[in-house]
Amino acid sequence: MSEAVLRAVDVTRRLRGDVPVTLVDSATMEAAPGDFIAITGPSGSGKSSLLYLLGLLDRPDGGEVFLQGEPTSGLSDSQRAALRLARIGFVFQSYFLLPEFTAAENVAMPIRRLGRVTGDAAMARAAALLASLGLADQARRFPRQLSGGQSQRVAIARALANDPPLLLADEPTGNLDSRASALVFEIFERLAKEGRTVVVVTHDMDFARRAGRNVRIVDGRITD
Amino acid sequence: MFRLAVDIAFRHLVAHPRQTIALLLGTVIGVSMFLTISALTRGSEGEFIRRLVDSAPHITISDEFRRPRVQPADLAHPAGAVEVRHVKPVTETRGIRGYAQVLDFVRRQPGVKATAVLVGQALITFAGKEFAVALNGITPKEFEAISIVGEDMKQGSLDALAANPNGIVIGAELAKTLSLHLGNAVNVVATNGQVRTFRIVGVFRTGQVNYDTSQTFVQIKRVQALMNRPSRANSIVVQLDDPMQARTIAERIEAQIGYKSLSWQEMSENLLATLATRNVASYTIISAVLLVAAFGIYNLLSTVVGEKQRDIAILKAMGFLGRDLELAFVLEGLLLGLAGVAFGIPLGMFFMYLLGDLKLTVPGMGDEPISIPLDWGLDQFLLAGGFALVASLAAAYLPARRAARVEPVAILRGAV
Incomplete structure (x- = not known):
């Protein structure tokens, strides 16, 4: 078995306040390259x-998250930001597309921030990513000119901009119709087959069933 | 990252064209008003000081002492037990003792021109009318080199006094009051009762009604004779190459010769203080215009930061740092400031051009129209531009800090 891209060991997160709430309780899980994991559970779980x-x-608040084998709890905010930029x-x-920028410019945003290539090269990569997701002719459109399914594919292209090994999605099909949802599922499936780790939080049980692995969480605890 | 931050800032501004233009107008008007009003303030200040400096000697040495002379009894017995009352100082002829030597000393100072004057009060009578004037006894050649009266002659000249020992030069306002004309003979009555007839050989107009009414000029020897003060002068008037040095040079002269030496600044202290107050008021008002513009920028950026919480959150989730976003919003303020300066300076120059072209006729200054005095320099442009930029940056800083502190999880949790 190849080394885990992501490993969470006894991870706990609590909200302090008048009534303390445990959001995540001793969660332990692991994801290897090529894993397509669906996290399911009731609302607020x-x-x-x-x-x-x-x-x-x-x-x-407790436990440790390892990214490609490296512990992350001791990292500074800027080190964690750098990891997110390059690896997640x-x-x-x-969707959260920036409305003042075109689809291609939205996709190029993390590439430009990483700063490893020129602006032109960033735009070229963004165009290629959009083309690979069937959006070649939408590259110059602004988010307000795109449908929900198109916007979500632009968001996926942006998530892939710096070629990260780990893709995390929070209810990616929540605002989409069944056709667009199916397309998004196919994209995630393809990305996992290409060797990326894909972890998706979803309410869509059909989506979850078709994912490679299922992690169920209830009241902050992973149950299976 | 800098180019990306500029790009983000620029796109935000372009995305709100109406707000951006309104804010830009605020800064543009602020900068242009700053330039115009400061040019007016400086111009009028310069003109006022020039008139002040030109209309009177830069330094006037009089036959007085700042502290009265100590009486001989006090000098001999400073702690005496017996007080002698009603001591009357010796009656002496007023004037600067050894004025020729004093004049010689003053003239040896670098950048200094000086001449001696004997000034006294007199009455001019003509056709049954009489008018009190200051009778200035002068050496015409020397006085012409020092005073602007020579430049303001409307008829005749100061030189004519040299050729005509019984000549008198009067101001245009006095001539009007007494219906006098060049060539008329007038009687001058000194305070000791002596009367002498002079012929008008020149009429001047400085534009200052009081001066043009009250000042008259004759040869010094005639005044000495009329006032029974032979070989005396009671005033030495000094003109400097650099009028701003007047205070220092006056102090130096007084320290050396003892006679009271008044610089033009000391004589006009009240006026200069008023001028300084007026300058503070002017600059406060124009700074307020720019501050209002800065508050506009603060408002816009605060609104943008409020509206863009989700965009900021996603950028931070992507891996942008708080300082990246801070930079983007500060640049937004800077771009507004730069654009305001870029448009405000030409507009300010246009206003200055319009004002500079304006001609006004002022009552009492004759029919000749005068220009509005304007004075501008690189320092004013730098001040206006610098102030606008600093105000814009300061206005942008607080919203930018707020953007940097956005917690992405809190926003994303609420948004989904």
Whole structure:
């Protein structure tokens, strides 16, 4: 078995306040290259919270998240940001495309931030990514000119911009019709087959069933 | 990252064209008003000081002392037990003692021109009318080199006094008051009762009504004779190459010769203080215009940061740092400031051109129209531009800090 891209060991996240809430309770899981994992569970069970912890957007109160074997809890905010930029791609339910930029410019944004290639090369890579997702003719359109399915594919292209080994998605088909959802599923499946690790939080049980692996979470605890 | 931050800032501004143009107008008007009003303020200040400096000697040495002389009894017995009351100082002829030597000393100072004057009060009578004037006894050649009266002659000349020992030069306002004309003979009555007849050989107009009414000029020897003060002068008037040095040179002269030496600054202290107050008021008002523009920028950026919480969150989730976003929003303020300066300076120059072209007729200054005095220099452009940029940056900084502190998880959790 190849080395895990992502490993969470006893990860716990609590919200402090008048009434403390445990969002994620001692979650342990592992994802290898090529894994296509669906995290499911009822609303408020801690799916998204676990995803944010796995994606280094949030810090656990206990336990450790390893990314490609490296522990991440001791890293500074800027080191975690650098890891996210180079090794993790995010896709959200609401796409979160920047409205002032075209589809291609949105995709090029993380490439330009990483700064390893020129602006022109970044735009060329963005165009190629959009073409690979069937959006070659939408590259110059602004987000308001795109359909939901097209916007989500642009968001996926943006998540893949820096060629990360790990792709995390939070309800990526939540706002899409069945046809667009099926297309997004196919893209994730293809990416996993290409060797990327894909972890998707979803309510869509059909989507979850078709994923390679299922992780169910209830009240913050992974049950199977 | 810098180019990307500029790109983000630029796109935000372009995405809100109406707000951006409104804010830009605020900065443009602020910068142009700053330039125009400061040019007016400096121009009028310069003109005022020039008139102040030109209309009177830069330094006037009079036959007075700042501290009265100590009486001989006080000098001999400073701690005496007996007080002698009603001591009357010796009656002496007023004037600067050994004025020729004093004049010689003053003239040896670098950048200095000086002449002695004997000034006294007198009455001019003509056709049954009489008018109190200051009778200035001068050496015409020397005085012409020092005073602007020679340049303001409307009829005749100061030189004519040299050729005509019984000549008198008067101001145009006095001539009007007494219906006098060049060549008329007038009687001058000194305070000791002596009367002498002079013929008008020149009429001047400086534009200052008071001066043109009250000042008259005759040869010094005639005044000495009329006032029974032979070989005396009670004033030495000094003109400097650099009028701004007047205070220092006056102090030096007074320290050496003892007589009271008044610089033009000391004589006009109240006016200069008023001028300084007016400058503070002017600059406060024009700075306020720019501050209002800066508040506009602050408002826009605060709104943008508020509206862009989700975009900021996704950028941070992607791997952008807080300081990247801070830079982008600060650049947004800077771009607004730069554009404001870029358009504001030409507009300010246009306003200055319009004002500079304007001609006004001022009552009492004759029929000749005068221009509005304007003065501008590189320092004003730098000040206007620098102030606008600093204000824009300061206005952008707080919203930018807020953008940098956005917690992506809190926003993403609420948004999904």
